[in-house]
Amino acid sequence: MKDDQIITRRRALLAGAVALGAAGVAGAVGVLVPDTVEEPVGPVAGAAGAPARRLASKPSVYRLEPLTGYGVPRAAPRRTLVRHEPLLRMSGRGRTMVLTFDDGPDPRYTPGILNTLRRYDVRAMFFVCGEMAVANKDLLARMADEGHIVGNHTWTHPLLTRLTRSRIRSEMERTCDVIEDAYGERPLWFRAPYGAWNRAAFQLGAELGMDPLAWTVDSRDWTEPVPGTRTIVDRVEGGAAPGVVVLSHDAGGDRSHTVQALRDYLPRLLDSGYHITVPRRQYA
Incomplete structure (x- = not known):
């Protein structure tokens, strides 16, 4: 056999081996990612959007995911419904309540609230102001680690009904950005300062992917003079009922x-059979 025929045959064999090897690799290689468990939270009536959840990583447990292009097609993101009034309470059966804390985080008071919630393995919602959050990002990171929900309460806590549309957007967007940076996700919930809602607040909140949440029971811990501990306890326990959302504050004064x-x-409340949880976003 001539030398040039030998070389040609070797090249053909080599090309065939490479093709077979590539086919085998393509059938076996996947992307290694940590296995995770999604922890759902309780529902809110008529809420729209993706479920609010925390991902708890399992150490040293992995699974293969298909290469890009070979998995189940991802659905297009759904738009958040523009509401005309805020959500006030949770739907569903059972003695379920939501605790919310506004205006923080404040390093003088927020850690004490987080410590108590952790002691009883309870999750809550924190509607933060951007100007407070940007100076206390470590507290937002802790909220994320411990499974709490962080919502948007504007940057400077203004009365939205007196602001222009562009100013309202700025207040919301800046706070969304700092929450994403410190908490790890953009907020899915929004609460207007003073409970003062208008059409622009509902529309802009929806454009930014947030649902409006108000409250059912006001602890009135924001009043002056500051009410004593016993008064706050009586208001919360007196208003306790299935589905209620309780308003308290972890900043903005002596808390x-x-x-x-x-x-x-x-x-x-726990001994009385109440389940303290956080709301689940649902598509309308």
């Missing part, structure tokens, strides 16, 4: 009574 009140009423 030491709020911190102590939570230590008092939380174990009693």
